Structures are given as C-alpha cells and as structure tokens.
Amino acid sequence: MKTTxxxxxxxxLLTGGLxxxxxQREPISDKQxxxxxxxxxxxxxxxxxxxxxxxxxDRLKKGKALVLAMGEGRNAVYLAQHxxxxxxxxxxxxxxxxCKRLADERGVQVNAVVAxxxxxxxxxxxxxxxxxxxxxxxxxxxxxxxxxxxxxxxxFEQFSMDHLKLAQRFGPKTAKYLVKPKELLEVFQxxxxxxxxxxxxxxxxxxxxxxxxxxxxxVQKPAE
Ligand SMILES: C[S@@+](CC[C@H](N)C(=O)[O-])C[C@H]1O[C@@H](n2cnc3c(N)ncnc32)[C@H](O)[C@@H]1O
Numbered sequence: 001m002k003t004t005x006x007x008x009x010x011x012x013l014l015t016g017g018l019x020x021x022x023x024q025r026e027p028i029s030d031k032q033x034x035x036x037x038x039x040x041x042x043x044x045x046x047x048x049x050x051x052x053x054x055x056x057x058d059r060l061k062k063g064k065a066l067v068l069a070m071g072e073g074r075n076a077v078y079l080a081q082h083x084x085x086x087x088x089x090x091x092x093x094x095x096x097x098x099c100k101r102l103a104d105e106r107g108v109q110v111n112a113v114v115a116x117x118x119x120x121x122x123x124x125x126x127x128x129x130x131x132x133x134x135x136x137x138x139x140x141x142x143x144x145x146x147x148x149x150x151x152x153x154x155x156f157e158q159f160s161m162d163h164l165k166l167a168q169r170f171g172p173k174t175a176k177y178l179v180k181p182k183e184l185l186e187v188f189q190x191x192x193x194x195x196x197x198x199x200x201x202x203x204x205x206x207x208x209x210x211x212x213x214x215x216x217x218x219v220q221k222p223a224e
Pocket of ligand 1: 030034045050068069070071072073074075089090091092095115116117118132133134135
C-alpha cells in the first residue's frame with residue numbers, strides 16, 4: 001500500500017515537472033509579446049503621427065493607403081483624417097482595438113486588419129501610398145513595390161544599425177530589425193528616390209523618448 005502511494009506521488013511530481021519544463025521551453029510569440037505591450041489604457045507610442053509623416057504629408061500621393069504594422073493607429077488615423085482611404089495591418093489584436101477607438105475618437109474610419117505581415121497578401125498595384133514606421137522586415141519590401149500603383153509612393157522610417165551605438169533602452173537590439181546603410185537604396189533602385197536621410201534625431205513619441213539613429217525614405221514607383 002505504502003509503495004503504491006510512493007509510486008503515485010512520484011508519477012505526479014514527474015508529470016508536474018514535465019508540464020513545467022514544457023511551459024518554460026515554449027517561446028512567447030510576437031503576437032503575445034505585442035499584445036502584452038499594448039494591453040494598457042495609454043497609447044504606447046502616443047496618439048500623434050510620426051513627425052516625418054506630418055512633415056511630408058503634402059508631398060504624398062493621395063488615395064488608397066496601406067499602413068504596415070500600424071500598431072495603435074496613430075499614423076493610420078492621421079491619414080484618414082486627411083482624406084486617405086486607409087487600410088492598416090498589425091499582428092496585435094489589442095493594438096487593432098485601440099486603433100478603432102482612436103478612429104472613433106477622431107470621427108474617421110480605418111479598415112483595421114489583424115494579420116501577420118509575414119504571410120499577408122499585399123496584392124498588386126493596389127495602393128497610392130504605403131507607409132512603414134518603426135517595423136522592419138526586409139523581405140516585405142519587394143511586395144511593397146509590387147503593391148504600389150504606378151506613381152504610388154512608399155514612406156518609411158525605422159532605426160538604423162547606428163542605433164545600437166547609442167545604447168538606448170528603446171528600439172530593437174537585433175540586427176535583423178535595424179536598417180543597414182544603403183540597403184534600402186539597393187532594394188528601391190528601380191524606383192524614384194524622392195527623399196533619403198540617414199541621421200540621428202530626438203524622439204518624443206511615448207516609449208520612444210531620446211536620441212534615435214534612424215533612416216527615412218520616400219520613393220515613387222515609376223509611371224507605366
Ligand atoms: C514599434 S511598433 C510600431 C507601431 C506603429 N507603426 C507606430 O509607429 O506607432 C511595431 C509594430 O509592429 C507590429 N508587428 C510586429 N511583427 C508583426 C508582423 N509579423 N505582422 C504584423 N505586424 C507586426 C507590432 O504589433 C507593433 O505594433
């Protein structure tokens with residue numbers, strides 16, 4: 001009888017240990033990580049658009065816009081307020097809900113889509129404008145070129161490799177999320193480069209607060 005109990009307890013401990021080990025091994029997904037970051041009342045990057053978007057708005061081609069990795073919607077809502085027909089995509093459903101709330105607050109509409117951009121179909125010649133702020137997936141860029149209408153524009157801002165030298169507490173720490181010098185110019189060499197800047201600026205956008213090494217780009221797809 002005593003031996004049976006010892007065996008049962010040993011088996012329970014072993015099962016518990018295996019479950020715990022399994023839980024510890026399972027890596028947290030990007031969606032879980034971003035949902036966790038956005039799960040608060042305040043807007044993590046604020047409600048105002050990226051300064052570069054605001055500054056260049058008048059130069060951008062009006063019409064149908066796609067906002068990649070739009071987060072809580074500060075840039076998507078701003079474009080909708082300025083007459084664009086906006087679709088915004090993000091992996092985080094929590095962010096998408098916050099975007100919808102911001103759009104309601106500002107009295108505009110955004111077609112807000114929860115999707116992983118790694119396998120999201122951007123389509124062909126669909127958009128007058130595509131934006132990409134503070135998200136970097138180099139493999140997406142050829143799809144961006146394809147998804148632009150002739151004369152459509154792409155506006156981009158993201159941390160560059162130099163950001164690592166600034167040892168800031170914000171921004172990516174992994175090279176694959178940082179833009180290397182000239183790599184965008186190579187990808188977009190078949191387009192018209194309207195603007196390119198590789199610089200250090202002072203950011204004041206929610207958790208992005210302080211010096212930031214960034215690359216900014218605006219390109220235009222040639223007319224057919
Ligand atoms: C630094 S935030 C920038 C958000 C927004 N662009 C802005 O400037 O406020 C990066 C965003 O990328 C989104 N993201 C990360 N991986 C993604 C993926 N594979 N597909 C779609 N969105 C993704 C995150 O959910 C997050 O909202």
